[in-house]
Amino acid sequence: MKTRTVALVAALALAGLVVSVTAAWSRLGPGLEVREPEAGPPVSASSGGAPAGSGESSSGRSRAGLDAAQAPERRPVRVTMGSVEVAAAVRPVGVAQDGQMQLPPDPRVLGWYRFGPAPGAATGGSVVLAGHLDSKRLGLGPLVRLRDLRAGEDIEVTLSDGTTSSYTVVELRRFDRQALPAELFSRSGPERLHVITCGGEYLPDAGGYQQNLVVTAAPV
């Protein structure tokens, strides 16, 4: 065999190795970890003012009437993820009977956890969007492509007031379904967007999908 042919085979083989290792790493390797310590939830709304005995006049006060004004509602209505061509409607959801986050039955619609912050909230914390991967009646939803999202890609969330919040993907993580960290639902600290669906193996006799796939994105 000619040396040039052998060299070509070697080069191709090397390229193949690189591609396969990269592919395996992107699936198996640790995501791009950009984590910041989350502050625990404050137990009281705020504390301040002069301690007793200082003689200083005390902190603020307010009328304690029942007619406290509600802030105008500002909620996500649509989300797009450019490179993986996910574009989905978003509607507010709460908690299901079993204590899990409620999800729209239609896998083409994402739920926004309405008890947590909305994008751009003054409190910071985690904006949580989640959706079914598939449904027996409606088949696969767009979130099947979430697993192909990579760090650095863009996610845009349109809000009910017509504004848009932009995020950049920081990392993809997988958690066993029983072990989803509570910090994904943090209501304070730096703002994050978490898009959650399911993943992993599908074991019909063990509750279906075994994992949650969590995309974490930070505001641009």
Next chain:
Amino acid sequence: MRRTIAAVGTAGLVALVAAPMTPANAADDATVSVLHAVPGLTVDVYANGDELIPDFEPGTLTDPLSLPAGSYDLQVFADGDSPDSGEPAIEANDVEVPAGANATVVAHLDADGNPTLSLFANDTAATAPGEGRLTVRHTAAAPAVDVRADGEVLFGNVSNPDEGTADVPAGSYSADVVLAGTEDVAIGPADVSVAEGANTIVYAWGSAEDGNLDLAVQTIDGLHSAPGGVPGGEAGLAPESDGAPTWALGLGLMSALALAFAGRELVAARARR
């Protein structure tokens, strides 16, 4: 609807007082809010002889104050009076504020219409996801009442200065207060919004005789907990294998073989020269 009802009155105050005492230092502060619920009287509040809250108007709630745990002598003077110049309108001595407690001191009328001070311990235990805590405190010069939410009795036979508390699904409730065991509405109906992950504390205050019964609201948030999980799909149409994709493993194996083969050929070719 999950519901935990506890009626806590003077017994509750005693329990708070009986909590273990520790030396006062910054780490052992208590969080104390003060509500003025005596109609018609602007006051100055003094703690251990020092002015704590000047020009305090009825129906007003202070922001939470961080106070060193310990024993307090509380005095409420009509606006302008002071310990040097007059007698307190209300007085409570040796009020124990335990470290780490979250409490509300309420200046209010007792059932007979006399001004008094009560210390209520605020329940700041975590709430279940999707739920909020509703607490109703009877601090009005009025007989025992039933507190109803959406027409159903939520707390029955609550007397001044007792309270009822329950964890309920977050949302808005049409609440009213009726004389215990009757349909005679004393206050309301009013829409009360129970926020998720917060203790919404409603005070009935004022005097039935003077016709100035009213509601005051205090909210303590940050009690929320995360949902138990996020359900996934249901059809199993797109499972992921646990390990690396099969094609990557195959390509890797073939590449390694080809590399080994090429290496052997190169070595052989060099040896032939």
